[in-house]
Structure formats: C-alpha cells, structure tokens
Amino acid sequence: MKRPRVDPVLIALLLAAGLFALGSLLQPGFGSYDQAMNILRLAAFLGIVAAGQTLVIISGGEGIDLSVGAVVTLGAILVFRLGTGEAGGALLALAIALGVGLLIGAANGLGITLLKIPPLVMTLGMAGVVQGLILVVTRGELRGETPDLLAGLVSGSLAFGIPGVVLVWAALGLLMWLLLWRTPYGRQLFAVGANRTTARLSGVRVPAVVVATYALSGMLAALGGAILLGYTRQVFLNLGDPYTLPSVAAVVVGGTLLAGGVGSYAGTMAGALVLTLLTSLLTALDLPESARQIVYGLTLLALLSLYGRQRALRE
Amino acid sequence: MPGEVSLSARHLAKRYGGVVALADGNLEVSSGEVVALMGANGSGKSTLGKIITGAVVPDSGTLLLDGEEVRFSSPHAARRAGIAAVYQELSLIPDMTVAENVWLAHEPLSRGLVKRRERRERTARLLELFRGVVGPSLGPDALVSRLSPGERQIVEILKALSAEPRLMILDEATASLDGEQVARLFELVGGWKAQGRAVVFVSHRMEEIFRIADRAVVLRSGRTVGEAETSRTTEQELISLMIEGGVTKRHIEHPPGPAGGRKILLRAEDLRAPGVRGVSLELARGEILGLGGLQGQGQPELLRALFGALPRSGRLLLGGREVRLSHPRQAMREGMAFVPGDRGREGLLRVRSILENLMLPSWRRYGRLLDLKRARRDAERIAGELRIVMGSLDDPVDTLSGGNAQKVVLGKWLLRAPQILLLDDPTKGVDVGAKGELYAMLGDLRKEGVAILLYSSDDEELLGLCDRVLVMREGRVRRELKSPELTRSALVKASVGTEDGG
C-alpha cells in the first residue's frame, strides 16, 4: 500500500494555512481574528462529528458510518426535548442522548459483524431507521428548549474570544488522542484495521472491537448533535445531514487510509479545518453555488490523488 | 490440432530478494513426451514451471520455443503461444459456472454474443473426458463455489485444455484428485502424447512419475542435477539425486534425554479439523518436535487447530487438563504461542511500527492507560535479545528485512514467556545469518524447558533442529522419525510415499 511519504497531517495543515492566506488576499476581512474564530467554530462541529467516523474508518473492513448525520439530529432532538433549563436535567438529557447513540452504533456493529452486512449498506439503512425514530419522537413538532448549560458552553466565548465549542473540540481531541494511543482498545483498533488475521492470531477479539467502534461512533455523533444544538439553539429535521459525507472527506483528507489501520484524529481535525476553510473561502468569494460545488469536488479529487490510491493488480 | 512442439529451458535463474529460488534450471521437452520435473521442498521446480508458463519472469537464462527465443509477460501470453498450465492455486471465479470459467476470455462468439449453447456443449464434451470419475453434480452449469477441491482442479485442467495447447504443464495438479481421477487423467495424458502434445509433470509423487513420465528431470537447491529415463532408473536413484549425500548437520545439539524425565505438556487425541484427519501427538517439556512431509499435507492446519484458530474436534490436553480452545486468546492464556507461516499476511501488521507489532498480544499488561515507557523498555529488551537490526522502534515494520521481521513475530510471543511454542515454517524467506540466530534462539528456549512444535518445508532444517519428526501425509501422521532415523533419505522416503507396507 502506498503511504504518503510526508505526514498527511502536515500537508493538511499547510493546505489550511494556504487557504486562509489565499482568502485574506482575495477578500478583505477574511483574514481577521473574528473570521478565524468563526471558521474554527464551524470546523469544530464537523470535527466532532468526524471523530466517530475516524474510529470507524481506522477499523478497516471497508468501515464507514453513514448514519452519523441522522444520529446527530436525533441527539440534538433528544437533548432539546428532554433537557430542562437546569444543569442536572441537561446532563441527564445528554446522558440519554449519548446512550441512545451508543445503542444505535452497537446495532450497526452487530449487523456488520454478525449478519455480515457491508458497513456502507448497514449504516445507510440505519440512517433511515433513525430518521424514522426522529419523526416518531417529535411527531413532526419540534418543541423543547436548549439547556442553558449547553448553550453557554458552546456559544459563549471563554477566553480570548475563543468560542467555547472550540475548547470542547480541543478537549475531545485530547481524549481521542488518549483513546487511540494510550489505551489497549486504541492499539487493538489499529491492529484490526491493519490486518484482521494477524490481530486475531495475536489474541484480539476482532468482532468485539468492531462493535465497540461503531457504538462509539454513534455516541460521538449524538454528542455532536448536542453540541450543535448548543450553537443553533433550535432543531430541524435534517440538522445533521450536511455532516455525513463531509465527515468521511475530513477523515480521508486528514491522512487516515480508507483501507484502515493507519490514521489519527489530529489528521481529521486538520481535514475538518481544510474543508471548512474551503467552503468558507468559496462562500466569501461570492461564487455562485455551482462554482463552489465544482471547486469543492475537484479539490477532493486532487487530494485523493495524493493518498487515496489503491494497489495495482500486477503487484 | 497441435503439431510439433519443442521447448528448451536453459540456465534459468530467479531470486526473490535475498533468497535464490532457482539458480540454474534446465529442461528439454518435445512432442509426444511426458517429462517429470522433480525435487524436494525448495528445489526450484515450481519456479521453473512458472517461468515456462509466464507466471514468473526470470532474472536470466533463455527459453526457446520451437527453436525461437521467447519471453512471456503473462500466463495469457504463454497460453496464446500454445503453452497452458494447471496449478494448484486456481484461477477460477467462484460465483461463475464451470462453462463460464472454462471458456473465460475465449468464449465462442457469434456476432458479438456469446454462444451459450455451444459453450455448454463444448464444456460437456470436455467433461466427458472425466465421466465416471466425477460426481453427477459436475455439469457445465454447476457453480464453481460448490465444487469440491478435486472437481475444481478438474475444471482448471479443462480450462487449460480448452485452449488446445501444444504443451501442458501440470504443477502438482494431482494433489486434490482421488485415485480414480488420477488414473483417468493419466489416460488422457497418454492420449495427448499420441496427439503429439508435450507434457511437463511437476510432482513429487513417485508412483505417479513412474506411471506416466518418459523422463525425469531432477532439481536440487535450484539447479538441474540430473536426468534419467524412467524405464531405466529406480526410485532410489532418483531419491538420491534429490537429496545431498552426507550427514545432515545438526543445528542444535541435543542431550541424550531431557533432565528429570519426560514431562508431557500437550497431548492431542484424534484431532480433526479442515485439512487434519485424525492426528494424535504428545509434546514434552524441553523438546523440539517437528512436523515434516510435503507441503500442503495439513501441517499448518494442525498448528492452527492446536492454537484455537481453526474449529476442531478431538481432545486437547494441556498439562493433563482438557481444554476447549475456541479463540487464540484462550490459547494464549494457557501459555501457548503461534508464529504463522505467512508473516506478511498473518504475523505482522505491516503498516504499523515495530513497537506495536511487538506489543500486540500484550497491551493489556500495561494498564488501562498504557505505560508506554515500560512497554518501550520491554520492547527494546526483546529486540536486543533477538538482535533485531532496526532504526528505531517506531519505524514501520515493513522496513525490516525478512529475517528481522521474522524476529519481530517471534519477539512478540517471547515477551510473554510462552510454555508451548508453535511455529509454521519460521525461516521461510529469511537469510542465512538470521536463520542461524533463530536456530540458536530455539536451542536456548529448549534448554529453558519450552515445548516447541515446528513445521518446516526445509527438510535439512527440520532434521537439524528437531528431536523427533512426525511425517504428515494427507492430514495424518504417517511415520514418526527418531534418531538414528533422522536422516534426509528417511524423511523423503516417508514423505514421498512409497511405503513398505506403511
């Protein structure tokens, strides 16, 4: 397998820096501190949702989680509905949302390991079920309130004008780093993605790791939904949809191989930054929607040519 | 219909990295001849066969077909020149039918459309060749995925035949066939001879070679060392051509008997698994027990079944206590370790670092929040003991040479101080220097009382390391060899199957 010779996280960060610089050249006001914070905030949402996606893709076996968008929405709605204004109620609502996300992810994992349903299809189907669950829970009516704790945490600026959500993202980054590099689970996850046979022959219980990974992905998506709620302070039925496929793109741009076994959350964070910058730049340049989409797609393709290629048959 | 054909292979050579697969391969064959290509494990006969059929490109040497030099870039190219091969690794598409597979890429066409009926009829006619020796389920429309290995092998033979080749190479093609099927195949070979085709028959089954071949060409250590007409030679002569004369060098000295008597650590009774058809054995403390025999006789499967990596039936007792091991993790907990044969695909995480590979079975010993400092210390210690030549522990493991990579695979298990060590061909693709180091290591482990069960495709190595050797054939133990019978000729004789009533 061809691996990028230069650290892909570095490439992504350079790309992000380049895009930012380009933006400030082309558009006055783009390079301001406020704008940077705004972009960081937007990137944080994508980055948080992409955390679970990172784990799933590292686990290999064509791992992908297309249900994250729906779970994001569900998480947000659960907190919205169940949370009361006070802190205690908010935390309970959050716990419930995370628990539901965990169960949904575990269902994905079980379908994939026990029934051998390909991850693409399993998570796609589950997305439909979750969307149905959303309608049942809300009956089309979106009533509720955003717990103050959450809103304050997310939207408020805690220091130096840095939005709270960015700090939450940083904290998540730290936790993910610990999870991937400093726990047995994390090391086993890389092993499962790198070579399932070797992992099994070295004592790793592969199905358990896979189910746990998808469960975590569901939980993190629900967390993403709660945080998104703290920002938007309202919910709508496809709140999470714009995050599903971009979360995959962020992971890939960050250098995690789609085949699994190699990657990092730091890369995903950089990837989320790149994608958000790209979108913001294209919006700021006041390009029509059509041009924005074309450039976005072409950029992704260009990045893929760097590290998305597969082994030739002759080898 | 094939006309005259002659093939001449001269001084063909091929090496893979540091390992020489073929040093000087020579072979001549012409119309109406059946030439057997023989040799012990590692002699290069398979490589020679693959060069002739275009599956492998030689480093040097010439190949002459009908007097003209040729170089085949792919098996397809060789097929178009009239050379077809039948290997043991099949090239069939499982979800397609027999007819579709046999005629793949050369289907009969009419105005761009595949003539299905004709394809089926032609396939049926080819299948007629094997009528009576295959079950009724082998029809043109049978799905390949549902066929037995023997039937699939026959389909592969028909696939080669459908190209109407002038020269056929059968490389261990009889391995999955039963007696009757082999007999039929040989009848067909007789017919091909009469038609003027040429056949090269790569095998080590003596009885078959004497039945079917006109001449036998023997390879040893990558070179053609002799040739004889089968009508004018004996089995013993051929065997002595296949092995080097002289006494096998011992890699490890063994004391006359383990101190304190023999303590059985592992006992298997009537073990059955895919590829293992009822094996019973005992493994004692401080002993190196070898599994010998030809490749593909169930040795790797036996090791896996013992390690809990393959579903099995039969009894397994460790230290007198019966255990049911359904996952390698359980075997590990009982103090077992397994070094697999294909280290790239089963022993290593190629894209991960040396440290991660060494630690893979043992992460849980380093706490919930991994104590990486301690892990590194332990990893460095074992890397030093094994003398692994590497840059740093964080380098990806696929930067290491074969020998060093194999040390990593061994090292990850040695870190756990196993009591029972299972090894599946551990020195395949390892250079001489590292081999020596691995032998010494095994000797040390033996002294410490570790029970070792070792399969090697290198007969010399097996004889040089082991205290006893169980020779396997078709999933069963055929003979046990103990000193003074730990000789090359006894091993080859037991493997190659002319039993004296055995």
Add this chain to the structure above:
Amino acid sequence: MRAAQALPPRGRLREAALRQSYAFALVLLVAAAAANYALQPNFFNPAVLGGNLMTYLPLLLLAAGQTVVVIGGGIDLSLGAILSLSNVIIVSALGESPGAAQILLAVGAGLLAGALAGAVNGACVAYLRFQPIVTTFATSFVFSGLALYVMPSPGGSVPQGLLSAYGADPLGLPLVFWAAVLVLLAWGLLRSTRYGVYLYATGGDQLSAFVSGVPVSPVRLASYCIAGLMAALAGLAMALSTSTGDPLIGEPLTLSSIVAVVIGGTRLSGGQGGVFGTILGVVVLGLFQSIVSFMGVPSWWQTLINGLIVVVALAGPGLLGLLHRGRRP
C-alpha cells in the same frame, strides 16, 4: 435456472429457487403486492397501477445502472448528481417549442453528458485506482455544480407532446412497464456478450480474472459509463415525469438506488446478481411505502416503519445466506 442434478426434482427446484439471488426480493414483492391489494382493492386497476409505477421509473433506470457498476465490483455515489445534470441539460436544451430535431438534440446532449460523467468516474476508479466511494462522492459535487451552472434554480418546461407520450398506455399497459421490459432486454443482451462475462468475472475475483486474460480496467471503465448513461436516461424520465428541470432532484435517489440493488439480491462485493432483482427491489421499495401510507399509520410512524423494512430487507439476503450455509454438509 441452474439446477444441481444430484437432488430429486422437488429439491432441485427449491435449490435452484434459493440460489437465485432475487428470490428474497420476489417473496417481498408478492407480500407487498398482496398487502397493497388488501388495503386498496383497486390497486391492480391499470390506471392506478400505471400512476404508481410511473413514479418508480427514474429510480428503476438509476438502480439498473448502479447494478452494472456493483456487479463489476464498484459503486457509484454520483449517479443522482448525473441524473440531475442530464435532467437540466435536456430541459434547457428543449427551450420553448422545440421541433423534432431539437428534441433529439436535447436528449442526445443529456445522454452524452451522462456517458462522459460516467467515463470520468470510471477513469478515476479503474485507471487512477482511486477508491470508488470517496471518488464518486467527490465527483458528485462536480456534477451537481455543473447542473447548478446550467440551471441555477428549477424551471423550464417540457413540451406537451412528450408529456402525453410519457403517460401513454401502449397496448393497454403503462409505458413504464414497457420501459422496464426494454431495460431487461438490454440487460439480457449485455449479459450475453463477452463483456457481460468479463463484468461478472471482474467483480467476482479481480485477480483470477486478470490472470485469465480479462481486460479488467476497460471493463470497469465501461461499467461506469453504462451507469452514467442510465442515470442520464433517468434524468430524461424525471423531466418527463415532473415536466420541469431541477438541478437537485437526483440527490436522494442515489442512496435509494443502492438500497434497491441490495434488496434485489446483488451483493455489494460484486460478481453476482442482476438487473431483474434490482427492478424487483425498486418495486418492493415503492410498494412498501404505499402500504405504510395506506395502512392509516400515523404519518410520523411511516418513516420509521419504512426504515425498519429497509433494514430487514437488507439483512434478508445475509440471513438467507447464513441459513443456506448452515444447511450444507
């Protein structure tokens, strides 16, 4: 039908039936049709049936194209975008009151766009060896963007003549039915060519196919081109169905096409299955949706039930495979 000759006749039939990849979809179809009939007695009335089936046509064409790609071992997430692209190209090119020549030109332009888009996908996957999922995701943005460029917001119109042709009932059967028949015939033809064999071989075991002399890369490229062409046809059907152009209309259909393919029994890993199963899958999806709406289930439960049905349908072939493997000695 492929029969194993070893079993007695009844066992043989059951064996063959189980082996057909679309067996499960067929069962679902019969169940769904029966349920629909129970809930809505005039279900089989040609006018009602035709109306229902007409809405399935774009998805049917799209899913047929997806099937070809999947059988070859790939997948295409940009088909919905290609549908939109050809949709807006055709509607834009039709203009106000087009004559016959202009109509042909417009349709031709749309189909060409589809084929070219498919070629781009195919080149990236087959020759540049990009991974199919993320690649076609990326190209879907490019094609969507192009669609938005051609027609920034929904509009345009389709001449009445074409619309009435679309709603016609030749020989008393809805046009959709004939379209499905045509698709099946075309598919049958494709399967009978050497290309058809190559496609299954490539998807079944790429390495073995390569070693046997199958030109794997051109085969994969062609599969994506065919899918692009089918998506373009779907775009045409959509234009005739909605009588306007819409640059975003294809979006939700991509994922539905994949679901239809899987329900129809074609495995995502490739090498088996067929368009017939996919057509069944499309119809099953549509029928289940109308069951749910007719059952008088409160609207907020409908999506959930649909979703659960999809998951059960997806699990079906896998479960069936498990059962089948368990039965074998």
